[in-house]
Amino acid sequence: MTFRAMLFAAAVTMAATLSGASRADWQPSGPITIIVPFGAGGSTDIFGRVFATEMQKQTGWTVLVENRPGAGGLIGQIAVANAKPDGQTLGLSSTSMFAVEPFMPDASGELQPDSVDFMGTLSVIPYAIVAGSKAPFDDLKGLAEYSKAKGPAKFSSTSAQLTLAMEQLAKEIGIKFVAAQTSGSGESLQLVAGRHADFTISGGVHVPFVLDGRMKVLAHFMDERGSYAANAKTVDEQGAVLPLRNYFLFNAPKGLPADVKATLAKAIDNAVNSDAVRKYGESIFVTARNLGPEGSTKDVMEQAAVWKARLGK
Amino acid sequence: MEPASFFSELSSNLAVGLATALTLENLAYCALGVTLGTFLGALPGIGVLIAMSxxxxxxxxxxATAAIIMLGGIYYGTAYGGSISSILLNVPGTPANAVACLDGHPMAQQGRAGVALSMTAVSSFIGASVGIIIMMFFAPVIAEHALDFGPAEYFMLILLGLLAASTVSGGSPLKGVAMVFFGIALGLVGTDLNSGQLRYVFGIVELRDGLGLLGIAMGVFGVTEIVATIRGARPEPVDSRSITLKTMMPTRDDVARLWMPSLRGAGIGSFIGALPGTGSMIASFMSYAVERRVSREPERFGKGALEGVIAPEAANNAADQTAFIPxxxxxxxxxxxxxxxxxxxxxxxxNPGPTMLSERPDMFWGLVMSFWVGNILLLILNIPLIGVWVRVLSIPYRLLYPSILFFVxxxxxxxxxxxxxxxxxxxxAVLGYCMRLLGLPAAPLILGYVLGPMMEVQFRRTLIFSGGDFTAFVDRPISLTLLFVSIAVVAAPALLHLRGRLRRRATT
Amino acid sequence: MQTQHGRDLVAGGALVVFGASFAGYAATNFKLGSFAQMGPGMFPLVVGATVVALGTALLLTTVLRTWQRSAASEGPEPERADWRTLVIVVLSIAVFALLVRRFGMAPAVVGLVLVSSFASRELPLPKMLALAAGLAVMGWAIFIVMLGLPIKLLAWPL
Structure with missing residues (x-):
């Protein structure tokens, strides 16, 4: 399709939506905006746009992605929590925004696990603990021994939540480390690939590095082994408890009318299970999986309870 | 590898690339991308990221290839377009074009906007070409060496950039350095990356991510300029009939000034662009500082020196190309x-990575060749457009400034x-206007703002990983070399000054 | 304060005050830490102190220069301050900021053009409205249609 044809199609869709197509179900009276509280070009943004395009195609609604980055996602998520519950504003961020962030030492308390309604998930975020392929350790136990023999391992961390999660894990396995924060996975991988840091936790950007043999997975930081490095074990398989299970998580302002919520949940489910979303998921080695409103709420609340106890707030 | 086989492989790669880039479809998307890029770059404020997303x-x-060719075109097209509003209106189209204001706008005020624009288009092309050539021949080598840049090397590079920035302003160097540090201070507002501590946020949620670069650049350059121009010494609107091909033609002197600054800018830009995370802004500032240093008449800078426009623009276009390498x-x-x-x-x-070169040569080389095509298109597109752009200056200011404010x-x-x-x-805007009245330069503030936080992060990261050992900054060859260059930058003018004084004293 | 020397004194003084409060705030509110684990306060403290030093240097050199030669005769007359224009331009941005999300881009443009044109007092009302309308159409075409930014042309606050 040409660019002009795209514009034309967009205009037609918009006109159709505005004129209020007469179907039995609830219909939005304008465009649906998915607020992604991170910058354009990030993994959430790109996956979110793939999803939004599919949802628009399936429903005929206009589905826009709006980036509202800031304060590690807090600004955009607060905007979602304060939006009108008319079904036309959705949020897309991650489990840790609700399960860990509220209990961090410096948390402002503006966002709580129950500030929003959870609408489902897009997929698990494929976290893994990775190191350069020439590193003298292959798993978490090896890393622990290395840090005891050679002094604390250098951890290049992409977020404060992940540093906390790593501390939890290190306590169990006996890893000593010093953490330096980076602004994102790209920077962390650069430090590890250049052997300036020993290891990092990355949410998917590392996959090509592992595939071409420059990095290795010490542990899959999720419930299953990523197929791109099937020989590496998960954290659980290495005898520790996974401290954080992160999903790409849909949410909406509290107080959606029941029919609106049901229609949206159905639309999300259809789009998550579409070929386009699946195909993109495969390209970043995750399985698109929707836990649904109940499943995702249960998951967030369980993890939030654990983190609340851990961080003592 | 044998040189002969290297070249035969290269030529077959180029053939594959050209075949990809010159299909009608890819050519059309390339043209669409660069055209959009130029226009969006010229609009102050609309960044490349918004356009692309x-x-x-x-x-x-x-x-896939057509998609990347089009988005790539937007990406480097904005670098071309961004200097246009810098030169004409003193409003940087993108923050990386802020340097182009320093001498570009004075040129426009002297009625040489056409020359500035055409020479910038040419130097941008030179810069981009050098960047592409480097990408063609050295991409894999550079990629591996870019990884050698650890926290200590980045710190030294930033230090060098800041020292360069303080010499950017024409006036007193003391004021320049003071504004660099003022900019660093402003850059520290927000969440501290390492500890998560909020600094100078005062309970404002939006400040947690810091003050926005674009807002600062628009305020201290664009809006300040508007305030000063509305009732100040406003140049008469240019009569559109007076814009002929002749006023756009560079003089022989202009052309003679083109080559070396463009090539120096391209070199600096290519180097810095290949390092992830540094961005084209340092490149443009550094090359401006270098031009001032090597010039025989540094006093012309800030008053419409052509080298001060073309070198930074060559640098940021080169940086945008080599940024594709990592x-x-x-x-x-x-x-x-x-x-x-x-x-x-x-x-x-x-999957991008070293395997991309072997697995998808059509895409990699197609993209590289499309950069050539795109830059040639940009040159062809921009030269005739200069006539249109210059006519912007013939719009009465009372109609022009509300429009600029709107776009800002x-x-x-x-x-x-x-x-x-x-x-x-x-x-x-308020701060920028006060600074203007006090004779404090704005450009060093912008670079201090961008580089200061990076400097802190790299400094702390070096010390965290070394356990507080300061020798980590100098125990590797690259960082040590960069430190020597920095010392030379500071010491050279002081030594020259001292020698001059001694000589004068000896003669009296 | 109409001479450049006077203004340099103001600039130096402002830098000293800013630097001192910046460094003081860091020293009293943030942890300084050690070199191996630098706290969030160390770098701001150093930066603030440097600004104080540079401001002081600016003050001293200015005073010294004034001492050496008669100040008033030096250099060109600095630019005259035009506070009225500054206030009007800043106000027009504020009007845009207040209107754009709640009422949409079109009313925000009208407000911006209306307020900002007071600065030059040369634009009759019909022309002004024509300009505002033109900009609104252009903005709609570029930002909403072409780029698809999530900005509304017109909105009603509920």
Whole structure:
């Protein structure tokens, strides 16, 4: 399709939506905006746009992605929590925004696990603990021994939540480390690939590095082994408890009318299970999986309870 | 590898690349991309990232190569366009073009806007060409060496950049350095990366991510200029009939000044662009500082010196090209815009990394060749457009300035969809105007703002990893070399000054 | 304060005050830490102190220069301050900021053009409205249609 044809199609869709197509179900009276509280070009943004395009195609609604980055996602998520519950504003961020962030030492308390309604998930975020392929350790136990023999391992961390999660894990396995924060996975991988840091936790950007043999997975930081490095074990398989299970998580302002919520949940489910979303998921080695409103709420609340106890707030 | 086989392989690669780049479809998307890029770059405030992410859904329906060619065109097209509003209106089209204001706008005020624009187009082309050539021959080598840059090397490089920035302003060097540090202080507002501590936020949620760069740049350059121009010494609107081909033609002197500054700028830009995360802004500032240093008449800078426009523009165009090297060969994007390009590659099932060169040579070389095509198109597109752009100056200012304000506002707003960014513009307009009255330069403030936080992060990271050992800064050859260059930058003028004094004393 | 020397004194003084409060705030509110684990306060403290030093240097050199030669005769007359224009321009941005999310881009443009044109007092009302309308159409075409930014042309606050 040409660019002009795209514009034309967009205009037609918009006109159709505005004129209020007469179907039995609830219909939005304008465009649906998915607020992604991170910058354009990030993994959430790109996956979110793939999803939004599919949802628009399936429903005929206009589905826009709006980036509202800031304060590690807090600004955009607060905007979602304060939006009108008319079904036309959705949020897309991650489990840790609700399960860990509220209990961090410096948390402002503006966002709580129950500030929003959870609408489902897009997929698990494929976290893994990775190191350069020439590193003298292959798993978490090896890393622990290395840090005891050679002094604390250098951890290049992409977020404060992940540093906390790593501390939890290190306590169990006996890893000593010093953490330096980076602004994102790209920077962390650069430090590890250049052997300036020993290891990092990355949410998917590392996959090509592992595939071409420059990095290795010490542990899959999720419930299953990523197929791109099937020989590496998960954290659980290495005898520790996974401290954080992160999903790409849909949410909406509290107080959606029941029919609106049901229609949206159905639309999300259809789009998550579409070929386009699946195909993109495969390209970043995750399985698109929707836990649904109940499943995702249960998951967030369980993890939030654990983190609340851990961080003592 | 044998040189002969290297060249035969290269020529077959180029043939594959040209065959890809010159298909009618790819050519059309390339043209669309660079045209959009130029226009969006010329609009103050509308950044490349917004343009690219809005066209993102369109790329689903395109073949991977065409999608990347189009978005790539937007990406480097904005660097071309960004200098246009810097030169004409003193409003940087993108923050990386802020340097072009320093001498570009004085040139426009002297009635030489056409020359500035045409020479900038040519030097941008030279810069981009050098960047592409480097990408063609050295991409894999550079990619591996870019990884040698650890925290200590980055710190030294930033230090060098800041020292360079303080010499950018024409006036007293003391004021320049003071503004660099003032900029660093402003850059520290927000969440501290290492500890998560909020600094100088005073309970304002939006400040947690810091003051926005675009808002600051628009405030201290664009809006300040408007305030000073409305009732100040306003140049008479240019009569549009007086704009002929002749006024756009560079003199022989201009052309003679073109080559060396462009090539120096291109060299600096290519080097810095290949390091992920540094961005084209340092490149443009550094090359401006270098031009002032090597010039026989440094006093012309800030008053419409052609070298002061073309060298930084060559640098940032070169940097935009070489920034593709770490993105494509390592999979490490240097900026959010390149992260978006990476994302599109992934959507189409292409894994960037060293394997991309061997697995998808059609795409890698097609892209490289499309850069050539795109830059030639940009040159062809921009030269005739100069006549149109210069006519902007013939619009009466009373109609022009509300329009500029509108584009500044909507541009600042659209970055994060945040009203707060508009308050930033307003606040920094006040600050910028006061600074202007006090004779304090704005350009060093911008670079201090960008580099200061990076400097802190790299400094702390070096010491965290070394356990507080300061020798980590100098125990590796690259960082040590950079330190020596920095010392030379500071010491050279002082020594020259001292020698001059001694000589004078000896003669009296 | 109409001479450049007077203004340099103001600039130096402002830098000293800013630097001192910046460094003081860091020293009292943030942890300084050690070199191996630098706290969030160390770098701001150093930066603030440097700004104080540079401001002081600016003050001293200015005073010294004034001492050496008669100040008033030096250099060109600095630019005259035009506070009225500054206030009007800043106000017009504020009006845009207040209107754009709640009422949409079109009213925000009208407000911006209306307020900002007071600065030059040369634009009759019909022309002004024509300009505002033109900009609104252009903004709609570029930002909403072409780029698809999530900005509304017109909105009603509910």
């Amino acid at each position: 809005m066209l993102f859904p369109v790329t689903f329906h395109l073949p 993105t494509l060969t390592l999979g490490i994007p240097g900026s959010p815009a390149l992260a978006l390009i990476l994302g599109i590659l992934l959507i189409h099932g292409v 506002c909507i541009g600042a707003f659209s970055v994060n969809n945040a009203v707060f960014d508009l308050w930033t513009v307003a606040g920094f």
